[in-house]
Amino acid sequence: MRFHDHRHAGRELALELLERASGGGLADAVVLALPRGGVPVAAEVARALGAPLDVLNVRKIGVPGHPEAGIGAITGDDPPLYDRDLMARLGMTEDRLAPYVDRERMELRRREDLYRRGRPLPEVIGRTVLVVDDGLATGLTARAALRALRRREPARLVLAVPVCSPQAAAAARQEADDFVCLHQPDGFRAVGEWYEEFAQVTDDEVLGELRAFDASRDA
Structure with a gap:
């Protein structure tokens, strides 16, 4: 289909x-x-x-260098939900992903302001x-x-x-x-x-x- x-x-x-x-x-x-x-x-x-x-x-957190591949996700002010198995396979840590999380959280808040308007x-x-x-x-x-x-x-x-x-x-x-x-x-x-x-x-x-x-x- x-x-x-x-x-x-x-x-x-x-x-x-x-x-x-x-x-x-x-x-x-x-x-x-x-x-x-x-x-x-x-x-x-x-x-x-x-x-x-x-x-x-809600926002996907992409794999560094391959943003189309998701390694985590965030919504609201909640902590990220990570694919821990993928993180382990790629040798990723939460500290390594922190800048990507911050960027996606900024976009999340932009959309929240735009779509929901309070x-x-x-x-x-x-x-x-x-x-x-x-x-x-x-x-x-x-x-x-x-x-x-x-x-x-x-x-x-x-x-x-x-x-x-x-x-x-x-x-x-x-x-x-x-x-x-x-x-x-x-x-x-x-x-x-x-x-x-x-x-x-x-x-x-x-x-x-x-x-x-x-x-x-x-x-």
């Missing part, structure tokens, strides 16, 4: 979630997108479910929280997000993505109460390979998606 673009992936994911929601399992859910690629996917899901949409900012996260105590991204390679960012949300005492945490690696799926199931993934290809190498169009989602597109969603809810 390949998706045409983020919106197509979101619609397909929404169909799967609607089937599961028929038994009431997603009643009173709030949808949280992981920016930036998860936002257009999550917008389609939230529309289909009639659920509120917001964002949870708004707090929705109240999730006792609610079902549906976390949506456009795909998982290592799954580190999603796991960091889920751990941060768990401390806010939701009733249930659901992670939903269109595509992921089998390894990321196994790790995600340890963090989420329920995990939904449409496609787990054995030959997975990168999320973008499973989209026909995978242009990077921009800040303006994120803001546009959020405004359009809010306008449709108010109409």
Whole structure:
């Protein structure tokens, strides 16, 4: 299965979630997108479910010299979540990675200011929280997000993505109460390979998606 673009992936994911929601399992859910690629996917899901949409900012920490490869992730002011096995294989230490963490935390705060503009996260105590991204390679960012949300005492945490690696799926199931993934290809190498169009989602597109969603809810 390949998706045409983020919106197509979101619609397909929404169909799967609607089937599961028929038994009431997603009643009173709030949808949280992981920016930036998860936002257009999550917008389609939230529309289909009639659920509120917001964002949870999280940042990957890349391997020095190979930033596309994740070695950790951060969200909020939480300490980094590291892939300790990869750190050991590469001979990396937390001190060596500290400058990269500082840089990503600055970008995290920039996005927080831009996307949220001082708004707090929705109240999730006792609610079902549906976390949506456009795909998982290592799954580190999603796991960091889920751990941060768990401390806010939701009733249930659901992670939903269109595509992921089998390894990321196994790790995600340890963090989420329920995990939904449409496609787990054995030959997975990168999320973008499973989209026909995978242009990077921009800040303006994120803001546009959020405004359009809010306008449709108010109409």
